[in-house]
Amino acid sequence: MRALLRNRGFTGLLAYRLLAMLSYQIVAVTVGWHVYELTRDALALGLIGLAEVIPYFCFALFAGYAVDHLPRRKLGMAACVGLLLTTTTLAGVASGVLPTGIGGFGTLVIYAAIAVNGIVRAFLAPVYMSLFARVLKREQFARGAGVSSVVMQTGLVMGPAMGGLIVAWGGKTAAYLVAAAFALAAAIAVISLRVTEPPLPAERAPVFKSIGEGLRFVLNTQVVLGAQALDMFSVLFGGAVALLPAFISEILHAGPEALGLLRACPAVGAVLMGVYLARRPLQRHAGRVLLIAVAGFGLCIIGFALSRHLWMAMVMLMLSGMCDGVSVVLRSTILQLATPDHMRGRVSSINGIFIGSSNELGAFESGLAARLLGLIPSMIFGGSMTLAVVAVTAKLAPKLRRLDLRELHEADPDKQRA
Secondary structure (H helix, E strand, O other): OHHHHOOHHHHHHHHHHHHHHHHHHHHHHHHHHHHHHHHOOHHHHHHHHHHHHHHHHHHHHHHHHHHHHOOHHHHHHHHHHHHHHHHHHHHHHHHOOOOOOEOOEOOHHHHHHHHHHHHHHHHHHHHHHHHHHHHOOHHHHHHHHHHHHHHHHHHHHHHHHHHHHHHHHHOHHHHHHHHHHHHHHHHHHHHOOOOOOOOOOOOOOOHHHHHHHHHHHHHHOHHHHHHHHHHHHHHHHOOHHHHHHHHHHHHHOOOHHHHHHHHHHHHHHHHHHHHHHHHOOOOOOHHHHHHHHHHHHHHHHHHHHOOOOHHHHHHHHHHHHHHHHHHHHHHHHHHHHHOOHHHHHHHHHHHHHHHHHHHHHHHHHHHHHHHHHOHHHHHHHHHHHHHHHHHHHHHHOHHHHOOOHHHHHHOOHHHHHO
């Protein structure tokens, strides 16, 4: 792992990812508080997610095409500049320099800025994935994915915490300006990377034909499709985190301080597992381990549903985060090793759609199931469905079940293409 951290290209790329994530997370926390202060309407909070998700899905595939056909560092810098512009706009609204809306739409400017953030977010992950393969050797991908998971989970924990503290002590304008500073730093980090980019194609393929090529690659590559589908459906059915406020109130009879503890537990587990896998990367029986980890995630959700004490709920969620950490690292490694370099942007954008849809739809599914079945039965149902997804994937994707990462190391898709 020390060799990875001495790689200035890799550490610079990690800095880009962490800084951009901190900017995005601080905005996510602050804008929710901001909109609720203006509207006092819970529906207005839900519209924030909608304002971001719709543009993200509309632009994700086109972002992947752009990453595969244009200079990657410059696209990453442009995306971070987009974050900078939206955060400074929101700071202007919070400070009163800019109006909060136009006509009768009191929060129109805020929602418009969040929509731009959704477009920008569509570029961040494909740029990262495509540059990841340029700063590391293939034999370092597994360790690199472990370190990357640690950085990602750290950002997911630090960002909301920082956002909440800054809003409490300095106000909304200060929080937005700090997010803008992180976005600027991310732009500098990515454009300063010491990395050789692949030569741009002499002729650009038509946009929709190129996007179709990426979709066909994912659909026809069993290990990639199996890994993505496994993650998507396990998160879709196992989204217990969305029900935490109700579980804390009705089952644990605890206060809001328990919400912070329980929300942090999965990330803590994922960080611990990421550190372990960075030091001891998995190679043999990777497909089998991936299936076992996702099955373990489902069992942890069932165990969480049956918890009646705060400490037990924390343990179950931490274990679920460890299982999810294995899944994240292995899925990332599989994507990096199995994807040709000229297609990384498109494959990453498709993966982002899988993940994004599962998170958003998972929260909806959890709420609907809780309404129909009851709180605890819905969680048990979700964990059981995750186990069923593992069984179906193991049956329908035998190549994933038998996967050994050493085989992917040897079967370089770019050399095969050449």
